[in-house]
Amino acid sequence: MADKNTNGYDDEEMTVELELDDGQTVNCAIITILTVDKKDYIALLPLDEEGNNDDGEVWFYRYEEDENNPDEEPALTYIDDDEEYENVADAFDEYLDNVEFDEIVSNEKEQ
Numbered sequence: 001m002a003d004k005n006t007n008g009y010d011d012e013e014m015t016v017e018l019e020l021d022d023g024q025t026v027n028c029a030i031i032t033i034l035t036v037d038k039k040d041y042i043a044l045l046p047l048d049e050e051g052n053n054d055d056g057e058v059w060f061y062r063y064e065e066d067e068n069n070p071d072e073e074p075a076l077t078y079i080d081d082d083e084e085y086e087n088v089a090d091a092f093d094e095y096l097d098n099v100e101f102d103e104i105v106s107n108e109k110e111q
Contacts, residue, residue: 015027015030016044018044018046018076026047027046028044028045032092034091034092036088036091037087040064040065041060041062041079043060044059044060045058045059060079062077
């Protein structure tokens with residue numbers, strides 16, 4: 001059973017710290033990395049100081065790894081094109097539908 005204080009996110013979840021334009025730092029849980037039109041994007045769940053996300057808001061960024069230096073931190077870039085953002089949001093919705101379907105199938109097999 002998930003701990004209600006963390007909305008199911010525990011210390012084992014992968015997180016990243018983002019520094020926003022205003023200098024504020026936000027800790028985010030990494031939901032998934034999606035590929036859309038041959039580009040990678042990351043879906044992040046911003047967390048409050050207690051590790052919760054009560055509003056369900058998800059942030060999308062372009063995600064790029066340096067192929068020549070795998071030890072380098074991946075680069076996250078703001079998506080400023082509306083059409084590109086919508087394509088990523090649609091891909092994320094499809095991802096959520098697949099995860100939900102997989103959970104339903106998994107639960108049926110366990111019964």
